[in-house]
Amino acid sequence: MNAGYSKLNVEDVEGAGPGGAFRFVRRELGVQAFGVNWVELQPKAEGHEHHERDSGQEEVAVVVAGSGTYRIDGQEVAVRAGDFLRFDPETVRCPVAGPQGLTLVTIGAPRGEAYAPRGPF
Numbered sequence: 001m002n003a004g005y006s007k008l009n010v011e012d013v014e015g016a017g018p019g020g021a022f023r024f025v026r027r028e029l030g031v032q033a034f035g036v037n038w039v040e041l042q043p044k045a046e047g048h049e050h051h052e053r054d055s056g057q058e059e060v061a062v063v064v065a066g067s068g069t070y071r072i073d074g075q076e077v078a079v080r081a082g083d084f085l086r087f088d089p090e091t092v093r094c095p096v097a098g099p100q101g102l103t104l105v106t107i108g109a110p111r112g113e114a115y116a117p118r119g120p121f
Helices: 025-029
Strands: 035-041 057-072 075-080 084-087 093-110
Touching: 025 035, 035 057
Parallel strands: none
Antiparallel strands: 035 093, 057 075, 057 084, 057 093
16 A cells, blocks of 8 residues: 655665765655755764756755854855755855754755756755
8 A cells, every 4th residue: 555655764864975964865755846855964064065056946954953154155154953044046055064063954946847856866
């Protein structure tokens, strides 16, 4: 029988990327409408600087633990648990963990159209 939901614990998702910081949740849950990732940066670690110009994805990052900064188009923005950040596709951004580390959930989808999974993430 096919259930109308899926469930997982982030600890059951293998870490990927530099230092195993990224856990590609979308793939494991079978989500097809948007991307969703768990990002866990060690103390003082720098995340992946990027933009989504090519994909056209608008992205939201939710800080779930720790604190640090986000470099956004060259500007340093302090972040802490409970903060939500929304990024236009062309905005260059990079999370940087503070002394206690930084854990984020990121969610993204192209503006005004249905999400199409791309790549292994």
